[in-house]
Amino acid sequence: MSYxxxxxxxxxxxxATVSKAFCGDRNEFGAEPNRHISEVSLGxxxxxxxxxxxxxxxxxxxxxxxxxKINRRSTFDRKNYFxxxxxxxxxxxxxxxxxxxxxALPIRTASQQYAAGAPTVRVQLHHIHMEExxxxxxxxxxxxxxRVDLNRAGTPLLExxxxxxLHSAEEVDAFMSGMRQLVRWLExxxxxxxxxxxxxxxxxxxxxxGQAELGTRCEIKNMNSMRFARRAIAxxxxxxxxxxxxxxxxxxxxxxxxxxxxxxxALREKENAHDYRYFPDPDLPPVVLTDAYVQTLRDTLGxxxxxxxxxxxxxxxxxDDAALIGEEKHHYLSFVRYARASPAVPELAKLWVxxxxxxxxxxxxxxxxxxxxxxxxxxxxxxxxxANAASRLLTDLLENPGDVRQRAxxxxxxxxxxxxxxxxxxxxxxxxxxxKANAYRKGKKGLIGFFMGEVMKKSGGSAExxxxxxxxxxxxxxxx
Amino acid sequence: MEYYCTTVLxxxxxxxxxxxxxxxxxxxxxxxxxxxxxxxxLVERYLASIGDQRYLNIYVEVFADEALxxxxxxxxxxxxxxxxxxxAGIVLSIKDVICYxxxxxxxxxxxxxxxxxxxxxTALQRLLDEDAIVIGRTNCDEFAMGSGNENSHYGPTRxxxxxxRVPGGSSGGAAVSVQANTCLMAVGSSTGGSVRQPASFCGxxxxxxxxxxxxxxxxxxxxxxxxxxxxxARDPTDIALGLELMAGADNFDATAPNxxxxxxxxxxxxxxxxxxxxxxxxxxxxxxxxxxxxxESALKELRDAGHTVEPVTFDYFDYxxxxxxxxxxxxxxxxxxxxxxxxxxxxxxxxETLEETYKQSRSEGxxxxxxxxxxxGTFVLSSGYYDAFYGKAQRARRVIQEQLRGILxxxxxxxxxxxxxxxWPVGEQIDDPVxxxxxxxxxxxxxxxxxxxxxxxxxxxxxxxxxxxxxxMADLWQEEELLSFVCRTKK
Numbered sequence: 001m002s003y004x005x006x007x008x009x010x011x012x013x014x015x016a017t018v019s020k021a022f023c024g025d026r027n028e029f030g031a032e033p034n035r036h037i038s039e040v041s042l043g044x045x046x047x048x049x050x051x052x053x054x055x056x057x058x059x060x061x062x063x064x065x066x067x068x069k070i071n072r073r074s075t076f077d078r079k080n081y082f083x084x085x086x087x088x089x090x091x092x093x094x095x096x097x098x099x100x101x102x103x104a105l106p107i108r109t110a111s112q113q114y115a116a117g118a119p120t121v122r123v124q125l126h127h128i129h130m131e132e133x134x135x136x137x138x139x140x141x142x143x144x145x146x147r148v149d150l151n152r153a154g155t156p157l158l159e160x161x162x163x164x165x166l167h168s169a170e171e172v173d174a175f176m177s178g179m180r181q182l183v184r185w186l187e188x189x190x191x192x193x194x195x196x197x198x199x200x201x202x203x204x205x206x207x208x209x210g211q212a213e214l215g216t217r218c219e220i221k222n223m224n225s226m227r228f229a230r231r232a233i234a235x236x237x238x239x240x241x242x243x244x245x246x247x248x249x250x251x252x253x254x255x256x257x258x259x260x261x262x263x264x265x266a267l268r269e270k271e272n273a274h275d276y277r278y279f280p281d282p283d284l285p286p287v288v289l290t291d292a293y294v295q296t297l298r299d300t301l302g303x304x305x306x307x308x309x310x311x312x313x314x315x316x317x318x319x320d321d322a323a324l325i326g327e328e329k330h331h332y333l334s335f336v337r338y339a340r341a342s343p344a345v346p347e348l349a350k351l352w353v354x355x356x357x358x359x360x361x362x363x364x365x366x367x368x369x370x371x372x373x374x375x376x377x378x379x380x381x382x383x384x385x386x387a388n389a390a391s392r393l394l395t396d397l398l399e400n401p402g403d404v405r406q407r408a409x410x411x412x413x414x415x416x417x418x419x420x421x422x423x424x425x426x427x428x429x430x431x432x433x434x435x436k437a438n439a440y441r442k443g444k445k446g447l448i449g450f451f452m453g454e455v456m457k458k459s460g461g462s463a464e465x466x467x468x469x470x471x472x473x474x475x476x477x478x479x480x
Numbered sequence: 481m482e483y484y485c486t487t488v489l490x491x492x493x494x495x496x497x498x499x500x501x502x503x504x505x506x507x508x509x510x511x512x513x514x515x516x517x518x519x520x521x522l523v524e525r526y527l528a529s530i531g532d533q534r535y536l537n538i539y540v541e542v543f544a545d546e547a548l549x550x551x552x553x554x555x556x557x558x559x560x561x562x563x564x565x566x567x568a569g570i571v572l573s574i575k576d577v578i579c580y581x582x583x584x585x586x587x588x589x590x591x592x593x594x595x596x597x598x599x600x601x602t603a604l605q606r607l608l609d610e611d612a613i614v615i616g617r618t619n620c621d622e623f624a625m626g627s628g629n630e631n632s633h634y635g636p637t638r639x640x641x642x643x644x645r646v647p648g649g650s651s652g653g654a655a656v657s658v659q660a661n662t663c664l665m666a667v668g669s670s671t672g673g674s675v676r677q678p679a680s681f682c683g684x685x686x687x688x689x690x691x692x693x694x695x696x697x698x699x700x701x702x703x704x705x706x707x708x709x710x711x712x713a714r715d716p717t718d719i720a721l722g723l724e725l726m727a728g729a730d731n732f733d734a735t736a737p738n739x740x741x742x743x744x745x746x747x748x749x750x751x752x753x754x755x756x757x758x759x760x761x762x763x764x765x766x767x768x769x770x771x772x773x774x775x776e777s778a779l780k781e782l783r784d785a786g787h788t789v790e791p792v793t794f795d796y797f798d799y800x801x802x803x804x805x806x807x808x809x810x811x812x813x814x815x816x817x818x819x820x821x822x823x824x825x826x827x828x829x830x831x832e833t834l835e836e837t838y839k840q841s842r843s844e845g846x847x848x849x850x851x852x853x854x855x856x857g858t859f860v861l862s863s864g865y866y867d868a869f870y871g872k873a874q875r876a877r878r879v880i881q882e883q884l885r886g887i888l889x890x891x892x893x894x895x896x897x898x899x900x901x902x903x904w905p906v907g908e909q910i911d912d913p914v915x916x917x918x919x920x921x922x923x924x925x926x927x928x929x930x931x932x933x934x935x936x937x938x939x940x941x942x943x944x945x946x947x948x949x950x951x952x953m954a955d956l957w958q959e960e961e962l963l964s965f966v967c968r969t970k971k
Contacts, residue, residue, distance in 0.1 A: 039599050040732075043818040045592065046579045046601060046698040048733050080814050080861070082838055089817020146834075148822075277861035279870060282705035282811055284734055 001245070003206045005237050006214055007172055008164040011179055012157050013189045014133065014197040015058050021132040021156035022049030022092065022284075029195050033149035041154040043087030048283050055156040056287055058188040059099045059130050060297050062158060065186055065304055068103030068128060070294050076130075076284040080277045085135035085148050093159075095278045098129035099287065105162075105182070106306045107174040108323075120306065123175050124163040131157050152196075158188075164203065164214060169233040173226050176200060178305075185305050185329045199224040204233060205250070206240045215240070216250040220257055220264055232257035236264050308332045312349075315339055321349040324357065331357065334365065341369035343376050351376075355390055359398050366401035374404040382464055388413045415464035422455070422468055426475050429454045440476050448472060500525055501661040504715035505570055508664060512558065512569045519551035519558070519569045519613070526571050526615055530662045536638045538656045540576045541584055542616035547571070550613045565611030566725065573657040574667045576617040577624055578604055578709070579698040587700045588622040588632040588650075591819045591826045591845035601698020602733065603709050603726040604667065610725050615663050618653030622847045623816065624674055624702045626650050627899075627916055628909060631849040636906050639681060641946055645903040648678030654712050655682040665722060666712040671702045672804055673898070673923020675710035676935035676951055680898040683937045683947030685966070686712045687719045690956050691930035692737055694723070695730035701815040703808035704735075706927045716934070716966040720744040723959060742960045749964035752786050755779075755952075756891040759791035761922075767900040770941045774948045775897050778938060782895070785969070792887050792894075799876050801917055804924040806860050806873035813857030819845065852913065881929040888931075888955035893962065897922050898935045898951045902944075925953070932959045934966055 020027050023040035040047045063070050077095040104122040135153035139146045160179065166172055180191035180198055191198045200223050205215035220236060223229040235257075240250050254273070255264040303311070305326060312322035312332070326332045335352055342348040351372075356365065375394065378384040384393060393408055408414055429451055430437050440447045451472050455463050502508040511517050527544050554568055574580065577587050579597035586592040600608070608614070621631040629637040629652025639647040640660040647656045651668030655678035658666050668675045670688040679686020688710040696707055709726065711719045724745050729738035757779055762772050783789040821827035821841030828840035846854070860869035887894060901919055909916050926933035933953040941948055954962040 042823050044598065044824070045585065045587065045595070045700045045818070046577075046597070046696075047599075048697050048735075050732055050734050078814050080817060082817065082820060084822055084834055087818060087823060089820060090814050275863045277814070277858065277863070277866075279810060279814070279861055279866070282703075282735075 002209045003237075003241050003244070004209050004211075005167050005233075006164045006205050006207065006217075007166040007168075007233065008203040008217075009160075009162045009166065009172065009175060010201040010203070011160040011162075011176070012133075012199050013062070013160065013179070013183050013191075015055060015156040015158060016187070016189050016197075017052055017054040017058065017156055019052055019054075020154040021052050021055050021130070022154055023047075025154065027155045028151075029192075029197070031151055033147070034151060036151045037153070041087065041150060043089070049092060049281075051284060051287070052156060055130055056099070056289070057297065058156075058186075059128060059158050060289065060294060061186050061301065062160070062183065062188060063100030063103060063128055064294075064298050064301055065182060066100075066103035066105055066125060066128070066160075068100035068125060070289065071097060071099055071101060072289050072291070072294075073097070073286050074099040074130075075286045076281040077278045078281045081274050083134065083137070084146065085137045085150065085153065087135070087150060087153055091132060091134060092281055092284070093131035094129035096280070097286075098127040100128035102127070105175060105178050107171065107178045108309075109168075109170045109174040121171065121174075123171075124165045126161040126163050128158055128160050131159060133157050164205070164217075169230040172200075172202065172229055172233060176226055176229070181305050181327060187329075193224050193226065196224055200229070202229060202233060202236075204236045204240070206237055206244065208244075215244075216252050218250065218252065218264075219254045221254060221267065223257065225259075228257055228259050231259075231262050232264055235262060239264070302329075303332075305329070311336070315349075316346045317349045318346070321346075321353050324353050325349060331360070338369045338372050341373045343373060343380060347379070348372065348376060351390060351394065355394050355398070363398075365398070367397055371397070371401070371404050378405065378408060382466075383415060384408050384413045385415055385465060388461070412460055412462055415462055419467070419471065422459070422463055422471055423475070425455050425458045425463070426451075426468070426472050429458065430472075430475055437476060448476075451476070501529075502664070504713075505567070505664065505718045505721060506715075508569055519554045520548060522569060523547050523551040523571060523613060523615065526662050529660065530616070533640070533660050533662065536640055536643065536656050536660055537635055538618055538637055538653045538660060538662060539573070539616040540586060540588070540619050540634055540653070543583065543614055544616075547613050547615045550611075554611055554613075565609065566721065567607060567610040567612040569611070569613070570665065571613045571615050571663045572607065572665050572667055573616055573618045573654060573663040574604060574614055575620050575624075575651050575654045575669055577620060577669055577700040577702075578617075578667060579700070580604055580614065580617075583617070585617065585700065586633070587624070588620045588634060589846065589850070590633045591842075592824075593633065593826065595824055597698075599698065601709075602695035602730045604698065606726050607667070607722070616657075618651070618657050618666065618668075620653055620668075621650035621674075622850050623700065623812070624650040624669055624671055624707075625812070625849050625853055627673065627677055627919055628904065628906075629653065629678070630906065630909075631847055633847060638906065639903050639946075641683065641940075642903070642944070644905055645946070646681070646906055648681035648899075648903065650674040650678075651686075651710075651712065652678045652681075655679055655684060655686070658682070658684055658712050658714065664713070665718050667722075668710050668712055669699055669702075670708050670710045670923075670927060671706045671808060672920050672927050675712060676898050676923050676926075676933060677920075679712045680935040680937070680949035680951070681903045681947065682712075683940070683949070684712050684714060684935075685716050685719055685937065686710065686935040687716075687723070687963070688926060688933050689723060689727065689959055690932045691927075692735050693932070693957070693959065694726045695728075695733040695736045697730055697732035701811075703811040704815060705811060706804075706808055708927075716936075716963055716970060717745065719934070720747065720963045720967065723963070727959075739957065744960055744963055747960045747964035749961070749968040752788060753782075753892040753965060754788045754790070754890065755782055755893050755895050756790055756792040756887050757895045758794055760793070760797070761896060764900070767897060768902050770902065770943075770948055771897045771900065771950075774938045775895070775950050778936075778950050779895060782969070789895075790891070792891070794883060794887070796876070796880050796883065797921065800880065800924055800928065801921050803873045803876040803880065804920065804928055805856070805917055806869050807877060807928075809853045809857030810861050810870050810873075811857070813854045813861065816846075816850070816854055821845070849913070877928050880925070884925065884929045884931065884953075885955060888953075888958075892954065892958075893965070894953045896925075896951060896953070898949055899923065902941065902946050902948070922951070926951075931956060932962055934962060936966060 135150035183189040205217035207215040628646035629649035654666035654668040659682035826845035831837040
């Protein structure tokens with residue numbers, strides 16, 4: 001019997017606003033515990049939330065990018081539960097009327113990504129809502145107490161909830177990568193999974209192929225690593241299929257993944273689920289957005305990652321180059337600026353991927369598009385070898401920008417195509433190695449590499465390889 | 481100085497000379513301006529009055545030294561001819577639910593007995609900026625839940641008109657603080673009548689503004705969509721000035737909109753007004769006879785003065801109290817979740833685990849009435865009951881507001897009793913919460929609809945000499961109309 005897996009995700013995106021969602025505390029990862037706190041984030045008596053408008057702006061931008069409907073009126077609710085890292089005893093969230101509804105994220109799985117023209121899958125979204133994060137509880141082994149860090153309490157989150165529209169761990173991976181890319185592209189989050197800026201709850205169910213209704217689902221909480229998520233999903237799918245195969249049924253549960261054992265285990269059953277007693281937060285009036293506000297954000301949204309990727313493919317880039325260059329918006333924008341001046345865009349992309357992107361990790365690019373165009377022309381005309389251009393010339397220019405041709409001359413990289421000069425060297429080399437020349441003539445044609453190397457050495461690397469090889473072959477045959 | 485104080489008290493009690501407690505901001509400030517009295521002397525008189533009436537249990541804490549320091553500093557400025565704020569020399573009390581940086585604030589609860597606020601409420605800060613002097617924090621029902629001031633961790637406050645009786649609540653200490661001449665004006669709070677009802681029980685004006693008129697930041701929450709800071713005073717003009725100074729938008733309270741603040745203290749009222757009343761109440765046997773009488777004579781006086789006074793009907797009196805209690809307890813159950821023994825407040829010493837800490841701290845830290853309301857509120861929000869209770873109450877609230885505002889589209893004010901009953905003996909209603917809840921019927925209307933309303937004193941019951949009063953309610957944001965009318969008709 002074959003089974004079909006259905007997965008829905010609840011993705012939490014921590015927003016990169018300067019201050020928290022409902023007060024002026026700094027929103028910053030990595031500070032000493034309990035530094036970014038105030039009477040508001042500590043839930044002191046008499047304090048009230050006051051909405052950070054940047055959170056709304058970020059939510060609308062994400063919604064517009066994903067093609068969601070932007071609710072002109074959305075409301076905040078309270079989700080009530082007790083925990084040591086939840087200062088008010090409730091979390092402010094949007095339950096009844098979220099800010100964005102619907103939409104879809106186009107994804108490319110790893111296997112599709114490298115096949116040019118592969119179709120993208122569009123993962124349908126249920127909604128996006130705003131909420132605040134809780135603090136962090138740290139239960140260290142061997143300590144009889146827990147530690148609570150409230151720096152994160154009240155930081156702004158967007159929760160992106162998908163329809164049950166994914167079918168494999170590979171697709172989940174692609175969705176999370178796509179989401180990470182998008183939030184970074186929009187500059188609304190650093191998308192850092194290790195720091196918890198991006199994490200997800202995974203709802204997994206299986207059903208027999210052809211069965212109409214979805215199977216009973218289990219929710220795996222708080223996946224903040226794609227590696228763990230893949231393992232958790234694989235384990236959970238196997239577990240559920242095994243249950244069904246034995247004729248048992250899957251219980252609706254909240255489960256957690258244990259990276260040590262690679263298994264999931266039940267946190268609580270559905271009947272023991274929290275009753276969160278959601279109700280409208282009386283401290284926060286509805287968020288009302290004007291059409292003009294939404295339109296302004298729409299107008300300033302700019303190109304989106306999947307549009308950029310398509311454009312790069314249209315420029316003739318390999319899918320893998322397009323994916324690498326189109327990963328980050330500023331890389332994409334800078335590349336297309338250089339591509340406009342380039343005589344050979346796909347080759348520029350190779351230089352970009354191999355030389356420029358690694359350089360950009362450390363430094364700013366000091367070369368103008370015209371300088372790159374000159375460099376590419378030198379290669380195209382055979383004046384500088386492609387290998388030398390990519391390594392020595394470009395490396396030097398990246399460090400010290402300057403006149404490209406002059407630099408090639410200074411570095412002695414202009415290739416020698418002067419036949420007399422090359423002939424002279426080639427003769428010398430052949431004369432100095434009669435045994436090898438003989439061996440070549442007797443059929444050890446692989447020795448051509450040796451002669452090439454020698455000529456290169458003697459010419460100080462300036463010999464143009466194609467020309468030199470032809471010349472060497474001619475001379476070696478000639479002396480027979 | 482000692483000698484002077486004693487003399488003052490003697491004169492005050494025997495009423496031989498002009499009373500040494502000025503009845504209004506204007507009279508106080510002109511006495512200060514004339515050099516008739518110094519600010520320090522004023523504060524000392526109030527402090528002596530507090531010391532003399534400890535049995536009323538008005539204050540949870542008196543800020544004596546600090547009040548004297550502020551008074552001394554103001555006297556210095558006054559002598560030097562330097563600028564003084566609009567409340568210079570004005571001594572206020574604050575209800576024990578209003579946060580004042582560096583001062584204790586406990587909401588009348590063991591839960592917060594040792595809690596010191598690190599910040600000051602926006603409304604209070606605005607009064608302090610105008611040189612108001614805060615003499616202490618007043619007793620109240622725990623977390624403002626009650627109407628007799630009997631639900632306080634610090635014991636009941638007593639009505640100065642008859643110490644065997646309650647002063648009303650929840651701002652009972654606030655009302656008696658003015659009634660017993662321990663300060664000039666009291667800052668209280670109203671969720672369902674907690675300013676008007678004690679004001680009326682103590683023979684004062686008690687005013688609750690439109691929801692959102694005054695920032696709630698720093699007011700310990702009970703029912704967030706109902707709570708408003710209010711004022712209790714002998715003179716409605718003082719209330720107008722206090723409101724003018726406290727009102728307006730605040731970047732810490734999203735429910736206080738950015739509406740212009742009229743100069744309430746300068747407003748005047750002219751011409752005949754249209755006043756509505758509910759005829760049914762005047763026939764209702766459950767309403768105390770003296771209250772019905774007071775209401776009727778108030779209506780008659782207004783009619784005689786040339787105003788239009790007409791009966792109107794309101795169809796939802798049966799739903800008022802249930803709607804109010806479903807919604808406020810729901811909000812309270814969530815608002816009071818933060819008192820969990822974790823970051824501040826009472827933590828049970830016996831608790832070992834997290835869950836025990838929650839259960840024991842909250843069971844030991846909260847009083848009976850607070851626990852009752854938390855449980856009720858938790859229940860009405862529970863999955864499966866939400867629609868039947870909370871959802872329905874929300875719809876009822878809208879209907880109630882619509883009908884009241886419909887009446888106020890045709891009339892300037894609605895006149896009605898504050899409470900169906902007069903101050904009851906301390907301890908009498910403590911075991912009958914439903915009777916207590918039902919007594920809120922006339923005051924909760926204004927809070928359900930967010931309307932401004934003011935309790936107006938109307939003398940004393942000729943038999944037992946307890947104060948009587950009535951209230952006027954106006955449409956949203958019509959404080960200017962309401963307060964100027966009350967000032968104009970003040971006897």
